[in-house]
Amino acid sequence: MAFLEITGLRKRFGSLEILKGIDLELEKGGFLVLVGPSGCGKSTLLNTIAGLETISEGDIRVDGRAIGDLHPSKRDIAMVFQSYALYPNMTVAGNISFGMEMRGVPVAERKTAIDKVAKVLQITHLLDRKPSQLSGGQRQRVAMGRALVRDPKLFLFDEPLSNLDAKLRVDMRIEIKRLHAATGTSIVYVTHDQIEAMTLATKIAVMRDGEVQQFGTPAEIYNNPTNLFVADFMGSPAMNLLTATIEGTGNDLHVSLARPDAEPLRLPAAQVQSLAPYAGKQVIFGIRPEALTDPDGADRNARQLVEGDCLIDVVEPAGSDTFAVTKLGGKEVVARLRADVRIVPGQNARLAFNLDKAVYFDPQSERRIA
Template identity: 60%
Template structure:
């Protein structure tokens, strides 16, 4: 039995089912991120764990205790919201201590806890300020500090960084990760930002259409997406998904990719060994931009680097990398090159494909097939 068990949890509003028989088990101390586009059911699931939404069928258990009929206040969970939900007329000190006051905690104990949390979250200089005098990141830390006073079984974060600008989001991601590493708390965190999911989590549940599409570690999700939705959603830039054709080749299988001039390139596909004997089968080849790079940047230890010269359409310098767009199989495909590449738009240039990192999908079911 896990620390938090979501067992065939379903949520319906009348005839409309928004969450379908979801099964997730979370171990104590884990950082689980629920990620997916708007309307996928991730916030609904979080609210069901919190008790803010009822469970239509199935169970939610914390420490093997059934939560379905337990009031939110009695679940020993703490929630941090997107909107901070701070009292604007109270100081930081009062916002952090408010919950302890409501539960009758002695003043000396409250002050000790406030000092401890303020030091942990670097809020000590701001204890006598009001929320309107703080930056967005500082206000989010106050909201986290208020939650920390509870010493809860589970922390729930509902898109806490979505109101912050890009730099503050990066800074706060680091703060939240440090907090988890220091306290070892169990966290369930909702976001639509796949970079947050990959950088913060110990495991990710990728959701779409009210269902968990894939549950795994960040590396598993990134390297071995279970279907085309996960492949296209996780990663920035996203995985290239290219209509291709399998060809039997000497010693194994190759994939054939169409070029704009109606010619083809053929690339050996070592991960497709189980697909031999299916010459002419249509697949969708998935390959990450970093596995489609300039020869100098290719992984020297990979056993499956293969080169092809392609005509470049667009060059996008991005500081530490350069993104290079070419036309393959009637689609734009993006490669990740080194910053000082000599590649130029309109010119032909050698690309190194790391086919050990490529995956194949069925174009009809959109499921991975290799």
Template identity: 65%
Template sequence: MTTAIEIKGLSKRFGAVDVLKNINLTLDKGGFLVLVGPSGCGKSTLLNTIAGLESVSAGEILIDGQPVNGLHPSKRDIAMVFQSYALYPNMSVAENIAFGMEMRKVPKEERDNAVASVARTLQIEHLLDRRPSQLSGGQRQRVAMGRALVRQPRVFLFDEPLSNLDAKLRIDMRVEIKRLHQQTGTTTVYVTHDQIEAMTLATRIAVLKDGEVQQVGSPGEIYNTPANLFVADFMGSPSMNLLKGRVAKNGSGAAISFAADGAPPVTLAAPTGADIGLLKDGDAIILGVRPEAVGDLQSIDRNAKTVASVDAPVEIVEPAGSDTFVVTRIAGQEITARMRADTDLKPGQVAHFAFNMDKAVLFDPASGNRIG
């Protein structure tokens, strides 16, 4: 694959504050990179440096192999979609979409054909004569996307485009954006603080915290093998269960032991993929396991190589339509399990919880990094 965007050693300072620190990223042509992280992590600033709306303090940005650091935004052949839509209120939808082409003196017939084509793609043909004030939030966002799409840029940049929409509309628009990317194949960089958006849209995800990239990978890699405790906790809803324990070596094997004052100790088999050779007996450890890897024996993957189980009291039951989330406590530590929708567990009941240890990972509590 041809590399469309390459970011090398990029840093950005505002005064004495380092907002971005030595960012290194690549995105293949036609890829969909999502920059995700909490508010203030630097993801929008990074997007703005790609767009040329912010200068860089150090490092280099290349688009299709061409350095663009000193290039004006209008010369970078990118199109940006903002959270605020930024539509002209006195223009119709068709005029809003065509405005950029009109400024570049594209002939009217070519403009009209391009607007019609984009309107078909976004299913807004019936809205072309309306003003922005007559549109819903989702319709306005489609128009903003149409204005970017009609330019046929090398790169699309999206800056939290769905954060002003209600929950159902966000889901609908996620589908539209994914469909648009599949149809056009345009290289896309997308900023969000919503990790569900990141997981559903991306071909690659970059997780940021305090101006630094914590991990880059496919949605599956980020979710199943988080590089550190921050990524494990931030990505996923509900987030990964993180349990503090100690290594219990037993000959060539190992287990993880959990103990708490006033609570009976619990021992679980070590995760299937853990490198036991890196661990010493008694080492402090953090076990990470996703809620869907905790359930009853019937719901656990029958192909799992290692399954551990424990009896524990049910504290909270949360029906969620397709699933039921059950909160329990093991050795004084809270755990969320994702059960079948028809589970009949009740608070106060002691239940049998099974752990798919093939899906579990270990973290070093000192560094926060994943082990193995």
């Protein structure tokens, strides 16, 4: 049985429905990330789990116990907010122990808990400081310590890194991942940053307009997106999504991609059975930048590796990689090449397409077809 179970969850504000039948589950010790654009309902969903918002329909269960009607204080859940919500007049130790003090936990027990959590978070040297004397990353650790010291059944994180600069976000992401591995806690984490989602999660729920578009492991979400929204939202750089025509009949199908000032590029179509109904019609052809590269850098274990000439518009050296921009199917396409590859804007270059990684979508329904 799943540790966290959300079934048929709906949330309405008057006639406006924010959550539209959410079904999710998380194993004990798992890390569930709710990801999606602003306004998709992910924070509202987190707040219903915490008890900060009532639910209109459905059920939430934690460790087999229904919590949908329980007061937040009775749910055994700890939440880390985006704003940290630290008491400015208290020391770090005071902030961490405040909840225990309110519950009447003895002083000696409180000190033991503070020392243990401070050691895990590497903030022992900060215990006598006030929040105003801390950096953003240190404040975030204190907020996490205040949650950890309670030893709850479930931790909720509401965009905890969004107020930090880019480098500190990377550092704190590593800290959160290390903390999860060390403590084995169950976590639900909200973010709009798909890199955070991919690196932290054991399971990801991609949300849009109050609905879960896809739920699965990071690898499933990245490699097998169920629709155009998930394919476009997850990944940096984003997946190339191109208008293509399926040509041929029977088992001899090809994907035709328009090229400027040249004949269309024709690639053999994989998943022929699924694409057969689209012969003579347009589809959306999806391929990620790392599956479109220079021939010497291509995956030699690929079953279907096809090369084609493309006119290069822009070259972007990025240290460990080189990104090249070309045009196919009427859109700009990003290819991810080796760092030392020799490629010149304005000239044709040979690119290798790893068609094992290609996906296809219906232009009208936007659902995956192959």
